[in-house]
Amino acid sequence: MYEGILVDVAFAGFFLAKWLGRQSFLDDLASLDPDLYNGLIFLKNYDGDFEALTLNFTVAVEEFGEAKSVDLIPNGSNIPVTKENRLQYIHLVSHFKLTRQIKLQSEAFFEGLSQMIDPKWLRMFNQQEVQILIGGAHTPIDLDDLRAHTNYGGLYDDNELTIQIFWKVVNGFNQEQRQLLLRFVTSCSRPPLLGFKELVPNFAIRDAGSDENRLPTASTCVNLLKLPRYRSERVLRDKLLQAINSNAGFDLS
The missing domain is CATH 3.30.2410.10 (Hect, E3 ligase catalytic domain)
Structure with missing residues (x-):
């Protein structure tokens, strides 16, 4: 971007939003994990028996090929997801995936990027415009x-x-x-x-x-x-x- 060289890569929308210093939202999860996003939307509208879902306030992650469970809140593995607290659960899962889980990597990336390009320059653009600056325009070749x-x-x-x-x-x-x-x-x-x-x-x-x-x-x-x-x-x-x-x-x- 600094040299005006195009890169044929499409960054996820939520990641571009972080470049611009903007908060991530549930809808951004669709660009990272469509299956998880669809599952959370299903849960948001679910009217059935929550006990049958056997969900608690944890999220499954994989580290170095090993599956593990991470509490979203203290003692989360012992707190079931219910109709009353499901919105809190949905918010915590999306926040974990979009922010907490990639915090160190994102901070390192943005630190390097800011050494090359003043962040205030990027914030003149929206997510779609930044992607065009990186990878060119989705227009017919003239x-x-x-x-x-x-x-x-x-x-x-x-x-x-x-x-x-x-x-x-x-x-x-x-x-x-x-x-x-x-x-x-x-x-x-x-x-x-x-x-x-x-x-x-x-x-x-x-x-x-x-x-x-x-x-x-x-x-x-x-x-x-x-x-x-x-x-x-x-x-x-x-x-x-x-x-x-x-x-x-x-x-x-």
Whole structure:
């Protein structure tokens, strides 16, 4: 985020809320543990026999592969959940999962983050906007914008035959295939919020020799596609699709 580099990862909404210094709520639990969330909503609306549920004020956790029970309140293992105290139980379970259980890890993460980015900058945004800053916008890939901000290397320029074929092939791709291509080259399947002029460094294509049997490769650290000089639209399309669908061809050169 600090360097303007996109990361193809979706943080849970409750965790992003913590970045922004906001309190977590029961609904946030759905992004962490959907099954537990649904169970608590069921309990909130339950009209049956609570004794049959055999619940108490504890929560099950796993530490280093070992299951254990943690009291939510003092002597919680001896306090049954009833119709009268169920809302307290629901609140304590969600608070434990969203706050207590990850307190040390969250504090360490936010301490490191705040050393790079002033927290008050982040708090200008909501959770959805922060996710877009991290991983790009959920919008269709604009090929005209991408092409306008593409750099070329080796024997390539925008008028070279292989490059002309490349853009013709990509223009025929559906959105899913375009996203695969973008992820193959940049490691992120979404464009930057303000368009490809904000991609750092710019999307780039470099010639990778004349061997048309080779697959395209990529150096995602510099957003570089290494494209052999294919002279056939069919061959270029087949090789490119093979590369982006198999995640093959990554290299560090």
